[in-house]
Amino acid sequence: MFRPLASALLWLAFACAPAFAVDAPPADAAVLEAKVREIERLAVTAHWSKSDAAIEALEQQASALTPLQRHRIDFVRLRNRALAGDQPAALKGLADLLKQDLPVPLRVRVYTTATGVAANLEDWPLAFAWLNEGLKYLHDSPAESARLLGAASYLHTLVGETGRARELALQALDNVKQGNDPRALCLALSDVALAEDHAGHFSEAEKWRHRQIDACVRAADPIFIANGKYGVGKMAAAQGHHDEALKWGREALAEFEQVGFAVGAYSARLVIAESLIASNRQLDEAQAMLTDTLRYYRQQKSDLAIAETERLLARLAEKRGDIGKALLHTKQAMAVSEAAEVQARERRLAYLQVQFDTRLKEQQIALLEAEKQVAALQVTATKRWQWLLGLGMAGLLVTAILLSVLLRRSFRQRRRYRWLSEHDSLTRLFNYQQVRKLGEAAFARARDTGRPFTAIVADIDLFKQVNDRYGHAAGDEALCSLGAWISEAVGDNGIAGRSGGDEFTILLEADAAEAEATMQRLRARMEPITVFGQTFRINISSGVCQAGGEAATLEQLVHEADQALYRAKHEGRDRVVRAGEGAATLVPAAGLVVVGSGIQFGRHASERCLSEIREAEVVFCLADPFALAMIHDLRPDVVNLGVHYAPGKDRRDTYRDMDAAIMAQLRAGKQVCAVFYGHPGVFADVPHEVMRKARAEGIPARMEPGISAEACLYADLGIDPGHRGVQSMEATHFLVYDRRPDTAGLVLLWQVALSGDLSCTRLHAEPEGVQALVDRLLRWYPADHEVILYEAARLPIETPRADRLALRDLAAARYEEYTTLVIPPLEGPGGKPGVEQDQLPGS
Incomplete structure (x- = not known):
């Protein structure tokens, strides 16, 4: 968590220290000097409102103050205005104060605070300029050097110069150690801890925070005591010690609130909420804290803090099983993070410009x-x-x-x-901001002259697959090549830039027909790309929109082109679609396809299965966790049907809840893909029932086969069902209906763990049920007849289970819900019992 607002305001907390060393005043001025020093002491040790009240009480004697005393009081007043939230006014006042004839120690202190306020207001050129001016006075004011070095360390942290930030913070600490100022030591230790934090050295940062707390307690500085405790909690959370983080976070929150430091209090709330979510407890409290914190940061327009809060809300929603809300918060966090990255680039650019x-x-x-x-x-x-x-x-x-x-x-x-x-450094086209800047001028010029104006939004089809299959270097080369081809196709006739990721925006002072011709020339120019000996092709989809009555602004025009791009994707990709044409075909009719994931999704899923998953509007899945995770990579919006299971719940009710979830989407007119473990039509109630219901309501429904556990069984055990025949039954069905096994052939009994469960609520094996199955089988098979407990391997790194044991020992064996009992023929070829060992080729 990196919150510039909180850190910048903490500078203000230490920038106003106790009174400067001055010559002993005359007796009649000693009282005034004592009051000024008391104001400076309250500014550090109490809520800012107390020092403000003391300043107001001294107003009646203002005419008796010396110029230096007035400057010192003005400094405290301006620092309080910043803490109270009126930072623009504080910044202007500090700039005016720097124009006065100030002693060097006070001037350095004003530069330090002014730098912090300018950084908080994101006026980075001014912040770095003031920092450089202040650094010139380091040798003239050694006593104040630590504070200014701390400010320099903080600004270098903001622009990503963490190594330099750490050097400056340690230099400030060395300067402080040469004196005897406990509060200066408190502040210097906090600077070192902050630098270690942002360098990613969490355990080191935690040690520095403990030293900070000890020093700040000796200095009686309540804000930095709370800040140190907040830092310990934050570092503990970063290392996974959430109980410890919760303890320190609560202490920091209470102390921040006691001194009225709102920014610190909200930072502490994030540490508490993160620890509650990670430990899966008091989630309602975490929800309330995050909701209040998000409101505050939105008022403050602190993008990084908003993004962090949204990410925690996403994790909380995920803990509660609300995948939809988790996805929404994740998208909001990503959107705000993009804005924060823009600000970070602006900070970096300002730093480089000043340097x-x-x-x-x-x-x-x-x-x-x-x-x-x-x-x-x-x-x-x-x-x-x-x-x-x-x-x-x-x-x-x-x-x-x-x-x-x-x-x-x-x-x-x-x-x-x-x-x-x-420009974008990779494609060498204009970046997003420059495209919009130049585009606004061109759009206005076209409207004034009556010339046509067209926007094109294009991106690479299935770009993620390029990165996944060929590597990120191939993805970068694809973007670089496409940028060159776009530059050739557009030339000087338009404005072309990279909007972000694999999306590009092109603006032309031409009509839609010319724009489509340009895109066709671009598509014709594209050729295979070779990276590290691998050759591949890319295709692009494009949306084109010409300015008209509905597109009153450039933003609306680009939005319409983006919607046309969406249609191009929906209609099959690798095409150019003009906005407003054929929009009615966007809404597809409802349809259902049921596919099988196979036993090992990564190996068994067919291309048809993967295609159905990618193209469907809504994807449901009932599979093992490994398959679900891989499907989630393809479709992050996949709906897990497994959430309908519950301990003690009748499985028939569970199946009907799954039916209802799928039918609700079909009745809403959606194209639905339902993925089921193995073969979707084997020992599966839901697929057949939902297909029957869909067809009864006139909704097209079909099933794509998958590899079943039975198919894996034949391969793993080397059994050919055509040699002696096979009889395949569900174990409970075999018991209830008193089915007679064909002992001359192979017998497969499925879901042995649930034998005899007529309540349909059990999810584990019970020895009594298995023993009842054994007793029934002993009618036809001897007690020492060798049987096999089989479980297919779900991952390539696993081996299938094939435990051979006597029939009498089945009740004591270990079972999973998916364990299958394999009963070989009573006699094999030649009168030998067991599974056939010698089969003729092609039998």
Whole structure:
């Protein structure tokens, strides 16, 4: 969890420390100085409102204050305004305060707080500029260096320079150790802990947090004591110690609320909620905390904190089995994360720009110094021999060349940074922001001149399969190649850019027919791609929309093109679809296809089965956890029918609940694919019943076969059912209906664990039921007749179970719900009992 808002406000908490060292005031001014120092003490040790109240009480004596005392009180007041939430006003006031004649220690402290407020308001160029200005005073004010180094460490953390951030924080700590300021030690330790946190060194960060708590307790700083406890809880949660995280999180929350520090309190609530969800307890409390926290962060417009809260809500919904809500929160978290990434890039760009400007100024200063030296040489040269004049002119020439080279390099670097800020580094097309910026101008120009304007949205069909099958390097090469082909097809006739992922946006000052022709030229230009010796092709689908009455803005026009792209995907991919044409065909008629996942989904699932899963509007699944996980990768929206099972629940009721869930989607007009374990029509009540109901209501329904456990049994045990014949029955059916086995052939009894369960509520074997089955079989088979307990392997790394034992020992054996009893013929070929060992080829 990384929350810039909380961290920036914590700077404000330590930026106003106790009174500065001043000369002893006269007796009549001692009282005023004591009041000023008390205001500074309250600003650190109590709620900000108390120091505000003390300032108001001193207003009547303001005329008696010295200029320095007024500046110190103004600083506390501005810091309080920032803590109270009025940060724009605080920032303006701090900028005005920096224009005053301030002593160096106070100036450094103002720079530190101003940098934090500017960062909180995301004015990154100003934050880095003020930081660099403040760093110039480090040697003039050693006592304040730790705080400014802490601010520098924090800003470097924000732009991803975690190594540099850690170095600055440790440098600040070394400076603090040389003095005897307990509060400065408290703050420096918090900076080191924060740097270790963002570097991913969680156990190290937790140790630093404990040291911070001890130091802050000695300094009597309630905000940073609570901050340290919050940090310990956060690190404990990151390492999976959720009971410990819950304890520290609750302590931090109580202490943050006691001092009125709302940002810290909401951060602590996230640690508590995360620990409650991970330990699967008090989920209602976690829900309430997350709902309140999400509302707060949305008011604060803190995208990273919103994304973290949405992810925790998704995990909570998943814990409660609400897959739909979990998916919704995940999508919202992803959307907000994209905005946060944009902000992170802006921070990084601002950092690089300030660094660049700083280096440029240093270079310019160096050039000015060089020019001064040249001038001095010229003055000296006039007093020396004539031949020294030539030497001076040569020096001028060298300096001019150096200046030219440096300026040219500076221009190139500036142009390169601008290009990087406007283009996608992989495809070299415009990035999303630049496409919209240029597109708005082109769209307005087209409307003013009456020229046609068309938007195209395109993406790569089944791009995830390219990454999964050939690797991410192949995916990058596909995007790079497509970017080059788009650039060739569009040329200077339009604006083309990468919108994100594998999606591209093209804007043309042309009608829809010309746009379609452009896309056809692009599709014709596409050719096979080879990466690491593997060659593959990609196809693209495109949506085209020409500006008209319905598309009043560029945003609406792109949206209509995106909807047309959706139709292109729905109609089979690899095509160009124009918005507004054939929209009525988008709504398909309801239909049902039932497919089998096989026993090992990764090996047994057919291409037809996978195609049905991908193309269906709604996918239901009743399979083992491994198959369900793989199907979830194909279709994250898959509905798990297994949730209808419950201990003690009649399986017939469970089956009817599954029927109802599938029929509800069919009656809503959806194309439904239902995936069942093994062969969907073998020992399966739900597939046959739901197909019967669908057909009775006039809904097309069909079944695609799959590999069954019986097919695996023949392969694993080496049995040919055609040699002696086979009799296959459900174990309870065999008992209840007193079926007579054919002892001369193979007998298969399925679901042996549920033998005799007429209540349809049992999910495990009971020795009494199995013994009843053994007693029945002993009518026709001897007690020492060898039988086989068979279980098919569900994973490639597993081996099938084939335990051979005497019939009399069945009751004491181990059973799973899917265990099958294999009874070989009473006599094999040649009068030998057991499974046939020598079969003729082709028998």
